Amino acid sequence: xxxxxxxxxxxxxxxxxxxxxxxxxxxxxxxxxxxxxxxxxxxxxxxxxxxxxxxxxxxxxxxxxxxxxxxxxxxxxxxxxxxxxxxxxxxxxxxxxxxxxxxxxxxxxxxxxxxxxxxxxxxxxxxxxxxxxxxxxxxxxxxxxxxxxxxxxxxxxxxxxxxxxxxxxxxxxxxxxxxxxxxxxxxxxxxxxxxxxxxxxxxxxxxxxxxxxxxxxxxxxxxxxxxxxxxxxxxxxxxxxxxxxxxxxxxxxxxxxxxxxxxxxxxxxxxxxxxxxxxxxxxxxxxxxxxxxxxxxxxxxxxxxxxxxxxxxxxxxxxxxxxxxxxxxxxxxxxxxxxxxxxxxxxxxxxxxxxxxxxxxxxxxxxxxxxxxxxxxxxxxxxxxxxxxxxxxxxxxxxxxxxxxxxxxxxxxxxxxxxxxxxxxxxxxxxxxxxxxxxxxxxxxxxxxxxxxxxxxxxxxxxxxxxxxxxxxxxxxxxxxxxxxxxxxxxxxxxxx
Amino acid sequence: xxxxxxxxxxxxxxxxxxxxxxxxxxxxxxxxxxxxxxxxxxxxxxxxxxxxxxxxxxxxxxxxxxxxxxxxxxxxxxxxxxxxxxxxxxxxxxxxxxxxxxxxxxxxxxxxxxxxxxxxxxxxxxxxxx
Numbered sequence: 036x037x038x039x040x041x042x043x044x045x046x047x048x049x050x051x052x053x054x055x056x057x058x059x060x061x062x063x064x065x066x067x068x069x070x071x072x073x074x075x076x077x078x079x080x081x082x083x084x085x086x087x088x089x090x091x092x093x094x095x096x097x098x099x100x101x102x103x104x105x106x107x108x109x110x111x112x113x114x115x116x117x118x119x120x121x122x123x124x125x126x127x128x129x130x131x132x133x134x135x136x137x138x139x140x141x142x143x144x145x146x147x148x149x150x151x152x153x154x155x156x157x158x159x160x161x162x163x164x165x166x167x168x169x170x171x172x173x174x175x176x177x178x179x180x181x182x183x184x185x186x187x188x189x190x191x192x193x194x195x196x197x198x199x200x201x202x203x204x205x206x207x208x209x210x211x212x213x214x215x216x217x218x219x220x221x222x223x224x225x226x227x228x229x230x231x232x233x234x235x236x237x238x239x240x241x242x243x244x245x246x247x248x249x250x251x252x253x254x255x256x257x258x259x260x261x262x263x264x265x266x267x268x269x270x271x272x273x274x275x276x277x278x279x280x281x282x283x284x285x286x287x288x289x290x291x292x293x294x295x296x297x298x299x300x301x302x303x304x305x306x307x308x309x310x311x312x313x314x315x316x317x318x319x320x321x322x323x324x325x326x327x328x329x330x331x332x333x334x335x336x337x338x339x340x341x342x343x344x345x346x347x348x349x350x351x352x353x354x355x356x357x358x359x360x361x362x363x364x365x366x367x368x369x370x371x372x373x374x375x376x377x378x379x380x381x382x383x384x385x386x387x388x389x390x391x392x393x394x395x396x397x398x399x400x401x402x403x404x405x406x407x408x409x410x411x412x413x414x415x416x417x418x419x420x421x422x423x424x425x426x427x428x429x430x431x432x433x434x435x436x437x438x439x440x441x442x443x444x445x446x447x448x449x450x451x452x453x454x455x456x457x458x459x460x461x462x463x464x465x466x467x468x469x470x471x472x473x474x475x476x477x478x479x480x481x482x483x484x485x486x487x488x489x490x491x492x493x494x495x496x497x498x499x500x501x502x503x504x505x506x507x508x509x510x511x512x513x514x515x516x517x518x519x520x521x522x523x524x525x526x527x528x529x530x531x532x
Numbered sequence: 533x534x535x536x537x538x539x540x541x542x543x544x545x546x547x548x549x550x551x552x553x554x555x556x557x558x559x560x561x562x563x564x565x566x567x568x569x570x571x572x573x574x575x576x577x578x579x580x581x582x583x584x585x586x587x588x589x590x591x592x593x594x595x596x597x598x599x600x601x602x603x604x605x606x607x608x609x610x611x612x613x614x615x616x617x618x619x620x621x622x623x624x625x626x627x628x629x630x631x632x633x634x635x636x637x638x639x640x641x642x643x644x645x646x647x648x649x650x651x652x653x654x655x656x657x658x659x660x661x662x
Contacts, residue, residue, distance in 0.1 A: 169622055176629045183636050187643065192660060194643040201637050202560050205573050212626065213580050219619070220587050 040087070041096045041111050043080040044119060045161050048073050052153035059146020067134060070149040074130050077160065078123035085116040089521060095166070103166070104229045110166035114369065114526035117518075118163045118292050121376050122285055126156040129280035132384050132500035135493075136277040136391060141188060148188065148277065155181035155281065159289050168215045168225045168301065171293065172208065175257070179204045182286060185278040186270050193273035196266075203256060203266035210253030217246035218301075230301050238310045247302055247311065254297070258290035260354055261324030264347045271343045276387035279339075284379040287346060288372050291353045295369065298357060304528055308360040318444075321355030322452035324348070329459035338386050338396040341463055342379075345422060348456050349375050355449045356437045362524075362531050364440025369523050370515060371433035374421070377508055378430055381418035384501040385411045388493030401467065402474040407491055410498045412471055417505035419464035421512075424457050429511035436519075545586035552579035566644065566651045570637045577630040581623045588619040 051073030058065040088094060093112035097103065111119070130152070137145050158178030165171050183204070187197035219225055221242040222233045234243060259267040271283055298307040308314060328348025335341045353375070356368030388411040389404060390396045405412045421428035434453060441450040492498050511518070540547055552575055559572020596614040641651060648656045 169625075173625055173629065176633070180629075180632055180636055183640070187636075187640050194640045194647060195656060195660075198566065198637060198640045198644065201633065201640070202569060202573060205577065205633055206557070206560070209577055209580050213583065216580070216584050216587065216619075 038096075040080050040083050041094055041109055041164065042098070044077055044084065044123070044164060045109075045157060047076045047080065048153045048157040048160065052150050052157060055153060056146055056150040059150070063143075063145050066146045066149045067137075070130060070153055071127075073153055074123065074127045074156065077156070078120075078127050081116075081119040081123040081160075084111055085120050088113060088116040104224055104226050107170050108166040108226060108228070109164045110228070111164060112526060113522050114292075114295070115163045117369075117522050117526075118289070118372065119160060121373050122156065122159050122163065122289070125284050125376055125380050126152075126159075126281055128500050128504060129277075129284075129380065129384070132494075132497045133277040133280055133387065134496060136275070136387065139391075140190075140275050140277060144188070148185075151181045151184050152278070152281070155185060159285055162289055163292060166227045168218065168227060168230065170225075172212050172215060175211070175293075176208055178286070178289070179208060179257075182282055185282060186274040188278065189273045189275040191273050192269070193275075196269035196273040200266040200270040203263070207253045207256030207263075210249050210256065212253075214246045214248075214250030214253060217242050217249065221246065227296070227301050231303050234301070235303055235305050238306050243302075243306070244311065247307070250297055251294075254290055254294050255354075258287045258294065258350050258354075259347055260320070260350050261327045261347060264324075264328070264350075267347060268340065268343045271346070272337075272339050276390055280380060280383050280387060283343075283346060283383050284376040287350050288353075288376045288379075291350070291357075291368070291372055294354065295357055295365075295372075299365075299528055304360070304530055314358050314360050314444075315446075317358035318355050318441075318446045318449050321351045321358060322446075322449045324351030325355065325449075325452040325456045329456040332463055333459060336398055338389065338398070338401065338467065339383075341467070342382050342386060345460065345463070346379060349379075349422075352434075352437060352453065352456075355446075355452075356440060359437075359440040359444045359446060359449070360531070361440050361443050362527060363436050363443055365527055365531060366519055366523050367433050367436030367438075367440055369526065370436060370519060373518070374429040374433045374508075374511060374515075377504060377511055378418055378421045381414055381501060381504040381508055382422070384497060384504060385415035385418060388497045388501060389415070391493050391497075392491060398467070398470055401470045404471040405468075407489075408493065409490060410502060411493055414501040414505040416464075416468060417508055419460075419467070421508045423460040423464060427512045428508050429515060430508075432512055432515040545583070549579045549583040549586070552576075552582065564653045566641050566653060569653075570634065570641065573637065574630065574634055577626070577633070581626055581630070584619040584623045584626070588616040590615050 051069060055066050055069050058069055084094065088111055093110065095103065096109040098107045098109060137148055141148055155178060158174050158181060161174035162171055162178060165174060183197050183201050186200060187194050215225065218230060221237065221240055222230055224230060224233065237243060256263045271279060274282055325348050328344050328351060332341050332344035332348065335344060353368045353371050356364045356371065386396060389408060392408060393400050393404065417428065421430035424430040424434040434457065438450050438453055441447065441453065556572045556576025556579060559575060560569050563569055563572060590612065593613055593615045596617040644656065645651055648659050650656055
């Protein structure tokens with residue numbers, strides 16, 4: 036039984052997603068408890084797997100008993116174990132927090148929503164756990180297709196935004212598939228560990244270089260790195276509140292994880308860093324993405340659209356950190372995957388709660404919101420401080436690693452971009468805090484009654500979860516030393532100093 | 533010209549897939565009608581499927597079913613006499629993915645048509661701006 040735990044992380048939510056839809060035909064009330072049980076079980080399996088990996092080292096699981104170079108291998112090492120726990124935890128927390136939104140936004144479609152939600156999480160978990168380059172494409176598309184459907188369930192211009200996302204996402208995934216095709220053409224294998232053995236021997240091959248560049252382009256498109264980010268802002272602002280709490284923190288971060296996996300564990304550092312000499316150009320690209328994302332965020336007039344452009348900037352942080360090609364930079368990039376998932380979850384849950392209560396998230400509507408919704412706004416404040424990078428919140432530590440990595444590598448333009456982005460974040464969030472704290476709440480129609488001073492918070496579960504996450508941001512910051520020592524450093528290939 | 537024509541003919545499968553891919557990309561980026569964009573997307577995906585299938589082919593090789601071999605099922609397997617089955621199997625999955633993507637895209641196109649009563653991108657954007 037114990038050896039089967041890694042596969043349970045995938046199998047439980049996969050089967051549950053179908054069961055949820057079937058149960059919805061009988062009674063819609065069965066859907067939420069079933070989803071909760073499935074996500075809880077996946078989280079437990081992920082935690083057990085991580086503890087095993089920390090004690091015994093990486094686990095390799097053979098699907099159907101076929102040995103790795105021929106069969107599909109599921110591989111859990113330190114890096115993937117950590118990202119699995121992050122995904123399962125974010126999915127669980129967001130599920131608990133957003134039950135009220137599902138009931139109010141799509142009461143008749145709750146079974147399809149929960150079915151899609153669980154399948155989306157299955158895809159993300161699968162992308163992280165798989166050790167096979169083609170299997171990764173299939174799971175990537177499961178994630179993407181359910182993501183399109185979840186975004187399309189939103190109001191306003193959601194269907195059009197989702198369709199544009201489909202076009203960009205499909206080009207991205209197709210490029211990845213094409214890259215894998217060239218890799219297969221050159222090496223004759225799809226297993227990641229096997230590829231990592233073969234690629235250094237044929238490092239001079241132009242086919243491998245083509246495969247690498249095509250894969251990178253596809254992934255950059257999927258993760259919305261700046262010039263290829265056009266699909267993200269509209270899709271994320273239109274997405275329903277119940278879904279954005281999982282789509283925004285996880286989609287781009289899992290794509291960054293794939294980028295790390297592909298550069299470090301498939302193409303290996305000797306090829307990706309030493310042989311291609313792309314480092315300098317890529318760090319410049321990331322620096323431009325950070326600056327552009329932050330600048331675009333400044334021009335936004337509503338809470339959600341500010342946060343969406345902050346995500347675009349954060350993608351640049353992690354891509355840049357990876358391409359700094361030294362231990363501090365890569366540590367920063369990997370630590371930022373965890374931290375950014377938690378920070379984005381925190382701010383989007385808070386924004387969802389504000390949107391639920393105030394019916395609008397434009398800056399005008401936020402006046403006096405600190406008094407009306409003290410807990411949600413407090414959580415937003417903690418999330419904002421973490422994104423700015425104020426110690427002891429977690430954002431400070433990953434940014435510290437990134438900046439010291441940039442100095443070690445001599446890439447001062449990236450350091451400048453990070454500092455610029457932090458300063459812009461200060462402006463962004465303190466403008467929101469100022470509106471929320473100092474500008475009085477507008478009493479709409481009712482002239483009498485305790486409207487201005489009384490507290491009117493979002494749903495209880497949401498407030499509880501958002502406070503839990505904001506506490507988590509501080510804990511992640513305080514324990515970041517342990518995370519780096521026990522999980523991230525063993526995950527970085529030993530050749531990198 | 534003496535150099536280019538043999539260069540194209542020797543690698544014609546790559547030229548065909550790249551041409552198809554570019555047609556698809558053109559449809560997705562330049563065309564204003566959403567259905568034409570979706571068709572472009574499908575051509576784009578099909579181009580990659582054809583690329584995979586073309587790399588599996590071998591000269592003088594048969595389908596990879598052992599009973600069909602001239603020497604019978606029990607003879608030693610000579611891989612050069614069979615085309616590579618793996619890309620075919622992979623593309624079976626990729627076709628399913630492409631069909632699912634097409635389904636989701638068409639469903640969204642129906643939703644968009646209900647909302648704006650149009651599938652022309654400029655008309656829809658005009659309505660959004662109003």
